Amino acid sequence: MQTQTLAPTQQNSSTAPSDTPVAPDLGGIKAKQKATWESGDFGEIARSIENFAEQFMKRQPLRPGARVLDVACGTGNLAVIAAKKGCLVQGIDIASNLIMQARHRAAAEGLSILFEEGDAEALPYRDASFDLVVSMFGVMFTPQPAKIAAELRRVTRPGGQIALANWTPEGFIGKMFGVFKAHLPPPPAGVPSPMEWGMEPVVQTRLRQGFTNVRFTREVACMRYPFPPAETVEYFRKYYGPTLKAFESLPATRQEALRKDLVELQTRYNIAVDPGTTEVAAEYLEVTATRV
Template identity: 40%
Template sequence: MTTTPSSDTDADRALKARHRAMWALGDYPAVAADLIPELGAALVDAVRVVDGDDVLDVAAGSGNAAIPAALAGGRVVASDLCPDLLDAGQARAAERGAVLDWQVGDAEALPFPDGRFDVVLSCVGVMFAPRHRCCADEMVRVTRPGGRIGLVNWTPEGFIGEMFAAMKPYAPAPPPGAQPPPLWGRPDHVRTLFGDRITDVRERRGAVRIGSFGTAEAFRDYFKANYGPTIAAYRNVAGDPEKVAALDHDLAALARRYDLGGGAMDWEYLMLTAARADARAR
């Protein structure tokens, strides 16, 4: 089995531990199920998962894309750095009658052989790993030549991209070399990461209509209680009441600006699909 080694320094191990802990905060499985349940299924349709495909969902979380891929007939491995999310996904899969393999794995050093999968995808997951090029390298490596790669990522200009920009002054400092997650929502950035290793690239912007929040404050309080990165930002400034109040204000103001009426919002994403190029043809 060939893998791309991840850095094994104390700093890297500490970084991975912080990421696992952050995504275990709150209740991300509820966030995914409550707000974006259709997003993973849309990606599965776009990469045309069919019966018998070997499928890998990278940074799968609780299975937003992995479970629909299994229900479409794929032989699915759901991989994520956070075991708590995989446990929640396994329970959700059982409720829906989906059978798949759940494995702890780092998107920057996937524990799978070269060319193992027909389809490799990630739905608002891989974008949160700090080293984008490592992740792209790994996704290409484990895809067979001619296999399909599919991504859904929040755009920098959309609501979630703006939310991360709003939280940045209050959040812990990113590790050296880390790139902002919403860059994965820029087509030029993704094309640069993959280069000529992919072909038949198709991209489109879409939006998820969110209608769960009656007020901007209700949105803020939901994310404050359930979404790991938001919880981490609040914990980082917990000792400074003025900063806590400022973060409260900024998140509510952002939601108010996107309010379409009654608390409904559109959250923009980029969907990109491609095929892994055959190295012999390049």
């Protein structure tokens, strides 16, 4: 039987080189992120971190009349604090149910805050619209770091400031991500780890264009829960979208293995004196920068 040899150009047209970068399916990734954050009830989780939202915002320039944007705002922890200081505040998040909760929360407290559903990587605001742009454990989860950095720069006025709070790889949340990584399939190719936003050299590079006076401070957030470690894991499994979805993606036997490792982690880092409670010290990187 005679065989046919394809010309190099024909071979290349049918098979891509193995080292060619694979473009991530951004539409699919963002749809999955939206479904993840809309699952569970992040509002319950948000109430447990209000204490260090207050600490974070105390360090920001919240003068009356300042225009403030809370990116990936969730149920509005940062936005509410800024509005109570007399700022003119807007918030945006990908999850429609969290935006609804944020609106109800603002209305209940008599605050005028404009919350809207939207993509942090395509902010629906004009250039130089805000004096201060903040995000707490929010923009770190966007899939395109260069894009979100450009958007933060675009909507901040010259001389204005951005302030971000990002979990660090070395901290408790970084270790928890490590547990998930050991049990779950790898993330889509081309999407960097959210934990890179907690690495100073990486963030310095991402903010090198359009920002000056980039500063880093490592802070510790004390996360307290009125139940023991095993119940703390179940609390996150019920209310925290990423944890809920992680368990749902696994068969029953592997769910139990994941649960066991998470309980062990919570137990190992629990600093609470009362055996019926859980308290862990979670490190985050506070990033501030001034728009050129």
